[in-house]
Amino acid sequence: MLRGSGVARLDAMIVSHQDSDHSGGTLSLLHTMPVMRFASSLPLEHAIVRARIESGETAERCIAGQRWQWDGVDFALLHPVEANYVNPKLKANDLSCVLRVSNPAGSALLTGDIEARTEADLIRRDAAALHANLLVVPHHGSRTSSTSAFIAAVAPDVAVFTPGYRNRFGHPRPEIVARYADAGIRTYRTDYEGALTFAFESGATLAARRERDVDPRYWHDTPRRGELRPLD
Numbered sequence: 001m002l003r004g005s006g007v008a009r010l011d012a013m014i015v016s017h018q019d020s021d022h023s024g025g026t027l028s029l030l031h032t033m034p035v036m037r038f039a040s041s042l043p044l045e046h047a048i049v050r051a052r053i054e055s056g057e058t059a060e061r062c063i064a065g066q067r068w069q070w071d072g073v074d075f076a077l078l079h080p081v082e083a084n085y086v087n088p089k090l091k092a093n094d095l096s097c098v099l100r101v102s103n104p105a106g107s108a109l110l111t112g113d114i115e116a117r118t119e120a121d122l123i124r125r126d127a128a129a130l131h132a133n134l135l136v137v138p139h140h141g142s143r144t145s146s147t148s149a150f151i152a153a154v155a156p157d158v159a160v161f162t163p164g165y166r167n168r169f170g171h172p173r174p175e176i177v178a179r180y181a182d183a184g185i186r187t188y189r190t191d192y193e194g195a196l197t198f199a200f201e202s203g204a205t206l207a208a209r210r211e212r213d214v215d216p217r218y219w220h221d222t223p224r225r226g227e228l229r230p231l232d
């Protein structure tokens with residue numbers, strides 16, 4: 001996909017955490033094109049981190065408070081904090097790097113697979129920093145995430161669910177989709193709509209470009225909302 005888009009190198013790559021639905025393609029990608037900067041919450045002994053180090057490149061840890069700016073776009077990491085890395089009780093999901101991306105036209109919050117306890121931590125640390133126009137819904141719409149307090153703190157206009165097509169976990173949970181819809185938040189699902197692209201430009205509404213609409217193929221399954229049921 002990156003090659004097809006004309007991308008020959010990456011300025012940075014962030015792998016939220018070690019679960020394979022988030023880290024699975026990383027080694028292939030690192031072998032395919034130069035990646036200038038790499039950050040993750042992966043354990044230091046993880047094969048991906050070792051591959052980076054062995055090839056003489058850097059592998060950073062996501063730490064809340066890291067910020068940078070490129071081309072007028074601000075990037076801020078909000079999670080994890082240092083103490084999270086030495087907490088043996090914390091699951092990999094709750095180590096997910098949480099990234100807020102913003103420019104004068106809007107903001108997006110990328111949450112990986114954080115669950116309720118991390119949502120609560122984020123609110124406690126700085127609730128105001130969470131506000132974003134677009135939220136990539138935590139943990140694919142699992143019922144272990146998207147607490148009402150978190151949705152209220154982020155207060156997004158748009159919520160994007162990223163479940164695997166016909167995934168065995170039943171993500172997103174209908175009650176979680178309803179929680180966003182009931183709050184007046186527009187929802188999208190990548191399993192129904194394909195890749196989604198949002199433009200953050202002044203004066204633009206956050207309307208998605210849906211890959212299934214703009215590049216349909218007769219061999220694509222195109223389920224409509226409500227047609228699919230979880231397999232369980």
Ligand SMILES: [Zn+2]
Pocket residue numbers: 019021022112113139140
């Ligand atoms: Zn996941």
